[in-house]
Amino acid sequence: KAGVTQTPRYLIKTRGQQVTLSCSPISGHRSVSWYQQTPGQGLQFLFEYFSETQRNKGNFPGRFSGRQFSNSRSEMNVSTLELGDSALYLCASSLDLEKLFFGSGTQLSVL
Amino acid sequence: GENVEQHPSTLSVQEGDSAVIKCTYSDSASNYFPWYKQELGKGPQLIIDIRSNVGEKKDQRIAVTLNKTAKHFSLHITETQPEDSAVYFCAASITGGGGGADGLTFGKGTHLIIQP
Numbered sequence: 001k002a003g004v005t006q007t008p009r010y011l012i013k014t015r016g017q018q019v020t021l022s023c024s025p026i027s028g029h030r031s032v033s034w035y036q037q038t039p040g041q042g043l044q045f046l047f048e049y050f051s052e053t054q055r056n057k058g059n060f061p062g063r064f065s066g067r068q069f070s071n072s073r074s075e076m077n078v079s080t081l082e083l084g085d086s087a088l089y090l091c092a093s094s095l096d097l098e099k100l101f102f103g104s105g106t107q108l109s110v111l
Numbered sequence: 112g113e114n115v116e117q118h119p120s121t122l123s124v125q126e127g128d129s130a131v132i133k134c135t136y137s138d139s140a141s142n143y144f145p146w147y148k149q150e151l152g153k154g155p156q157l158i159i160d161i162r163s164n165v166g167e168k169k170d171q172r173i174a175v176t177l178n179k180t181a182k183h184f185s186l187h188i189t190e191t192q193p194e195d196s197a198v199y200f201c202a203a204s205i206t207g208g209g210g211g212a213d214g215l216t217f218g219k220g221t222h223l224i225i226q227p
Contacts, residue, residue, distance in 0.1 A: 004154070033214065043155070043200065045214030058214055059112075090154050098143055098206050100215065102154030 001026060004103035006091050012109045018079040021106045025072050025093030032074040033100060034066060037088040046089075049074055050097075078108075086110045113138040115203050117218025125226050130191055132221045134201035135183040141203040144177060144184050145215070149198045158199075159186070188223075196225045 005024040013019050025032050034046040045058035049068035066076040072093075078085055086109050092100035114137040124130045136144075142163040147155035161168045161175045161184065168175050172191075177184040188195055202215040 035215075042219045043202075043215075043217040045216070048214060056214060092154075098204075099145070099157055099160065100155075101157070102147075104152065104154050 004091055004093050004101055006089075006103035006106050008106060009104070010107050010109075012111060013081050014111050015081055015083060017081050018077060019081060019108060020075055020077050021089055021091075021108075023074045023076075023091030023093075023103060025074070025091075026095075026101055029093035029095050029101070030072050031094040031097055032068055032072065033092045033094070034074070034076050035090045035092065035102075036060075037090055037105070038086075043090070046076065081110045083110050113141055113203055113205075113216040115201060115216050115218045117201050117221060119221060120219065121222045121224070123224040123226055124191055126191055126193060128191055130186075130188045130195070130223055132186045132199055132201070132223070133183060134185070134203075134218050135181075136203040136216075137182065138203070138205070139179075139182065140205050141216075143204050143206045144175070145202050146173075146175060146186050147200045147202065147217075149200065149220075155200060191223075191225050193225050193227065196223060198222050 007022045031050045033048040035043050037043045047057045052068045063079045068074045088105040090105045092102045117134045145160035148158045149155045159175050172189050174187045198220045200220050201218040204215045
């Protein structure tokens with residue numbers, strides 16, 4: 001069974017640009033969550049989608065948004081990038097809304 | 112919101128010895144406590160989890176204990192091996208209730224080093 005796939009693996013952007021990250025969950029998983037990981041703040045919850053609906057959102061500004069498609073694939077978008085947005089963005093899928101299976105992440109560098 | 116404290120931040124043990132990582136949480140409503148292992152260049156991998164109605168759970172060399180009264184839980188790894196070297200994260204969340212996942216609140220992580 002294929003795991004969670006995140007693309008791209010690495011991204012380099014400049015301040016003010018926007019970026020879209022993609023996540024394909026494990027087949028059959030309808031819940032997709034996104035987390036930001038930085039050395040200073042650790043792992044922080046961004047948002048969670050289930051059946052194309054955002055069910056909860058963490059404490060991040062409105063520049064961070066996401067969506068989920070009918071095939072459960074998900075994208076997250078960050079607009080007007082800031083230096084502090086440099087981080088590893090992790091996507092996780094779940095079958096039972098408890099056990100999360102993470103992808104390898106997208107490493108975003110903002111210059 | 113929930114706050115999870117994790118200690119120690121770095122733990123070095125001799126191969127074959129045991130390792131213990133401790134976490135405390137603040138929200139008494141939290142009822143699900145997973146542990147994740149993250150290796151370099153990879154995402155976190157679930158290694159064991161426990162719900163609040165259980166005091167202890169074991170899976171081969173790893174075990175987790177939960178003390179609801181004190182609001183702390185611990186990860187125990189016995190007979191440590193070189194492949195156990197990684198960063199370990201504890202987490203807490205409120206699940207069930209039909210309100211949807213509130214997301215996991217993670218500890219800051221413990222870098223476990225197994226000395227040969």
